[in-house]
Amino acid sequence: MKTWVPRKKQIIPIQPTSNINKDHPVPEIVTKWLAKLHLLYGVPFEYLVPDVRMLPMDSIKFFHVDENWMNNLIDGALSVGRINQHDLQHDQGMQNALHRESGKEMRNIRKRLLKQAETNEAAPEVRAGFILRSEIVEGWPGLEVKAYAMDDEKNMLTLLRMERLAKDVMICIFDGEFKRVELRQPAEAMHFGLDIEKGQFSKSLRSTGVSRPLGTILDVELDAIPFRTADRRTVNIEKLVEDMKTKLGKVGELGDYFTSAEFAVVMVESAQEGVFHNEY
Amino acid sequence: MADPKPQKIKFIQACTPVLEDGEYRIRVNQTVDAATPEKQIPEKSQAFSIKGPRYTLDPGMIDSMFPIRNKSGKYGNCLPHIILKRKTLPWERNPFGKSSNQHAASNQKPAEVHPWLAVVTFDSVEAPDIVQSNADKIQNPEEGVMSGRIIPDTYVGESGDTRCQTIDVPADTFNAIMPGVNETPFLSHARYVDMEHKKTDDSNDGYFAVVIGNRLPAASAEGEMNVSHLVSLEGLCDYLPGGKSPIQDKNIKIRMITLANWQYSVISEKFDFKELLKKLMIKKGNQYLPATPLRLDPPENASEDLKSAMNLGYTAMNHHIRDGEETVSWYRGPFLPIKLDKKDPESKKNADALYKYDPETGMFDVSYAAAWQIGRLAAIKNKNFAVALFQWRRGHNQEQAFTQMREILNSKLSSVLDFDEKQIHRFGDGLIRKLTLDYIHHDVGVKLHPDGDDHTGLLGKCADPSGLRKNRSDYPGLLSSEQLNRIASSKQNIAEEIVKEALS
Numbered sequence: 001m002k003t004w005v006p007r008k009k010q011i012i013p014i015q016p017t018s019n020i021n022k023d024h025p026v027p028e029i030v031t032k033w034l035a036k037l038h039l040l041y042g043v044p045f046e047y048l049v050p051d052v053r054m055l056p057m058d059s060i061k062f063f064h065v066d067e068n069w070m071n072n073l074i075d076g077a078l079s080v081g082r083i084n085q086h087d088l089q090h091d092q093g094m095q096n097a098l099h100r101e102s103g104k105e106m107r108n109i110r111k112r113l114l115k116q117a118e119t120n121e122a123a124p125e126v127r128a129g130f131i132l133r134s135e136i137v138e139g140w141p142g143l144e145v146k147a148y149a150m151d152d153e154k155n156m157l158t159l160l161r162m163e164r165l166a167k168d169v170m171i172c173i174f175d176g177e178f179k180r181v182e183l184r185q186p187a188e189a190m191h192f193g194l195d196i197e198k199g200q201f202s203k204s205l206r207s208t209g210v211s212r213p214l215g216t217i218l219d220v221e222l223d224a225i226p227f228r229t230a231d232r233r234t235v236n237i238e239k240l241v242e243d244m245k246t247k248l249g250k251v252g253e254l255g256d257y258f259t260s261a262e263f264a265v266v267m268v269e270s271a272q273e274g275v276f277h278n279e280y
Numbered sequence: 281m282a283d284p285k286p287q288k289i290k291f292i293q294a295c296t297p298v299l300e301d302g303e304y305r306i307r308v309n310q311t312v313d314a315a316t317p318e319k320q321i322p323e324k325s326q327a328f329s330i331k332g333p334r335y336t337l338d339p340g341m342i343d344s345m346f347p348i349r350n351k352s353g354k355y356g357n358c359l360p361h362i363i364l365k366r367k368t369l370p371w372e373r374n375p376f377g378k379s380s381n382q383h384a385a386s387n388q389k390p391a392e393v394h395p396w397l398a399v400v401t402f403d404s405v406e407a408p409d410i411v412q413s414n415a416d417k418i419q420n421p422e423e424g425v426m427s428g429r430i431i432p433d434t435y436v437g438e439s440g441d442t443r444c445q446t447i448d449v450p451a452d453t454f455n456a457i458m459p460g461v462n463e464t465p466f467l468s469h470a471r472y473v474d475m476e477h478k479k480t481d482d483s484n485d486g487y488f489a490v491v492i493g494n495r496l497p498a499a500s501a502e503g504e505m506n507v508s509h510l511v512s513l514e515g516l517c518d519y520l521p522g523g524k525s526p527i528q529d530k531n532i533k534i535r536m537i538t539l540a541n542w543q544y545s546v547i548s549e550k551f552d553f554k555e556l557l558k559k560l561m562i563k564k565g566n567q568y569l570p571a572t573p574l575r576l577d578p579p580e581n582a583s584e585d586l587k588s589a590m591n592l593g594y595t596a597m598n599h600h601i602r603d604g605e606e607t608v609s610w611y612r613g614p615f616l617p618i619k620l621d622k623k624d625p626e627s628k629k630n631a632d633a634l635y636k637y638d639p640e641t642g643m644f645d646v647s648y649a650a651a652w653q654i655g656r657l658a659a660i661k662n663k664n665f666a667v668a669l670f671q672w673r674r675g676h677n678q679e680q681a682f683t684q685m686r687e688i689l690n691s692k693l694s695s696v697l698d699f700d701e702k703q704i705h706r707f708g709d710g711l712i713r714k715l716t717l718d719y720i721h722h723d724v725g726v727k728l729h730p731d732g733d734d735h736t737g738l739l740g741k742c743a744d745p746s747g748l749r750k751n752r753s754d755y756p757g758l759l760s761s762e763q764l765n766r767i768a769s770s771k772q773n774i775a776e777e778i779v780k781e782a783l784s
Binding site: 015017020021023024026027029030033037040042043044047048049050051053054055058059060061062063064065066067068069070071072073074075076077078079080081082086087088090091092094095096099125126129130131132134135136139140177183185191192193194195196201228229231232233234235237238241257259260261262263264265267269274275276277278279 | 291294346356359392457459462463465466467468471492494496497521522553556557572574575612614616617619622623624625626627628629630631634651653654655660662665666668669670671672676677679684
């Protein structure tokens with residue numbers, strides 16, 4: 001064998017393509033895991049909020065997701081097993097396609113948790129969200145969150161991730177920029193209560209749906225709650241109902257009946273909802 | 281009840297059952313008008329009874345209570361309530377006894393339908409002991425104790441031995457804290473909740489029954505224990521405040537069946553959603569805004585550079601450089617107070633490629649480098665992902681290479697051979713692939729470049745490590761020029777032809 005003859009090699013560089021070969025689809029395990037990374041699952045909290053002073057107790061912080069940061073995060077994950085220049089070229093060619101595939105999966109993470117039908121909708125172009133640090137997170141685990149693209153209730157955004165990160169810290173990421181966010185108490189756990197201010201009980205009344213939408217908080221207050229006992233704890237329901245009827249009648253909110261249903265609507269602890277506007 | 285329209289929540293005065301619990305008799309008779317009246321069909325009757333919870337309540341029927349069991353909170357302004365999964369439950373029994381059928385009378389207008397359940401709240405001083413008891417002790421209470429004196433329904437298997445839990449409440453407490461007979465109808469309602477936006481289980485269709493208490497829990501700064509009981513009012517309606525025969529004798533006790541009870545601690549400060557929300561926001565005009573964006577406020581005496589960096593969401597972080605030096609670098613996470621333009625993703629060899637250096641301040645911006653490194657570490661940690669990614673990349677790479685090779689082959693070969701794509705693809709695997717590659721390299725190349733030397737293959741020059749190439753026909757198993765020509769001009773399957781020739 002003429003081993004002294006120098007071997008000649010011809011390398012035809014493989015041109016990176018940007019389409020995923022149909023016979024080699026990206027494995028589900030890859031897209032699903034990348035989708036979670038897209039939503040920052042597994043990223044240490046210190047890297048999300050590098051300084052705790054950014055998130056003091058009792059604060060809600062709106063943010064835009066830096067998609068370039070996310071691209072680098074994803075590229076870091078894809079760099080595993082990237083050995084030579086050729087792998088790098090391959091990955092570069094694949095970047096957009098991989099982002100497209102795993103981005104779609106982003107919408108399904110929450111859908112799977114909620115046991116809803118999965119979707120094939122395209123990945124969101126931009127994302128925004130908020131971090132909430134408050135006792136609300138702890139006290140109301142069933143908190144309902146809604147975000148709207150404009151300052152109205154028409155274009156509701158899809159919630160991509162809503163998760164408690166600590167006892168009193170919650171993160172929400174939506175599939176777009178929002179102008180309006182609503183935090184609401186879970187509807188089936190509405191509490192019945194009185195308003196209390198400086199030790200005095202009062203009750204701001206709600207519409208019973210006669211002339212305004214049901215449950216609208218009226219500008220009418222029952223300033224003296226009737227109690228049956230001196231310890232001001234047993235409420236005189238009979239008298240309270242009469243007082244409510246009188247007050248509601250004055251603002252055209254007393255219908256033909258006033259039953260336990262109307263009573264419940266009025267007694268629901270008022271304003272269990274916060275509406276925030278986003279200026280950032 | 282009409283089908284609920286898709287809405288968030290619907291309050292219903294009462295979901296009364298078609299029939300209350302109890303014994304019933306169904307009678308069937310038929311009148312025949314024919315001429316033979318003596319052949320009337322005899323009447324048939326069938327007894328049946330409807331059994332529901334009476335002495336005990338399956339905890340599975342309870343959806344939730346508020347305040348939450350064993351929790352401590354600022355519930356001083358809340359009326360305790362219990363949510364039941366069966367929408368008809370509070371109205372399944374008649375608290376006045378069997379004689380009055382209140383539901384039939386109430387069909388005309390939504391008047392007061394009296395529930396048989398009430399939520400009663402005691403503070404730690406008043407809290408009565410919960411006694412394991414039985415139906416007999418309610419039907420025939422001892423001296424000094426009053427009760428609903430309800431009679432066990434033997435038809436549905438109840439007897440004097442039917443177990444239950446009871447509480448004995450002194451008369452003055454009873455009079456002070458029990459809801460009035462005219463009040464109970466306001467304290468129970470049913471509701472429909474749209475289940476679409478919440479977690480669901482199969483056990484509920486969205487309807488719930490709710491029983492509200494009439495008393496605020498006691499509160500103290502350290503937390504006051506309270507206990508709420510869901511009690512049966514059956515047979516007790518007349519004794520309730522406002523009833524026909526309110527209790528005058530202060531020395532007796534009233535025995536009630538407790539179907540559920542829960543404790544909680546109440547701190548005397550308001551735990552109010554609204555109040556907590558208020559802390560989060562500032563009012564601007566008539567709108568509420570989050571108090572501050574997600575960034576650190578620069579110190580007042582900060583330089584302009586520092587201020588602008590911090591306003592962009594940057595934080596100065598200690599940075600341990602690889603060579604052991606320590607410096608301070610800028611970092612910001614993926615959550616920014618400002619919106620940035622999105623760029624196309626790029627692949628980098630390593631995190632260091634993403635360092636950004638600002639010559640003016642002499643500081644690095646390590647944000648994207650950190651992001652890259654976190655992604656890489658997270659991927660390494662997840663073995664399943666890393667392996668799947670690696671295998672996919674390798675397979676995909678090969679497939680890509682192969683596809684491109686086919687394209688080259690196709691374009692070059694089609695000038696000399698009548699290959700269709702299918703035939704070319706058949707070269708793909710194993711032995712055939714090898715044969716093909718050799719064939720292309722060494723032989724067809726000669727045909728394509730008859731003037732070139734033997735080493736000029738189709739895809740360029742190729743090594744001849746065996747040194748056999750020139751006198752190929754001397755060796756069995758190798759294809760000679762004639763054979764190749766035959767194959768090339770053959771219309772048969774190329775791959776098979778090659779094998780046939782090689783073996784001949």
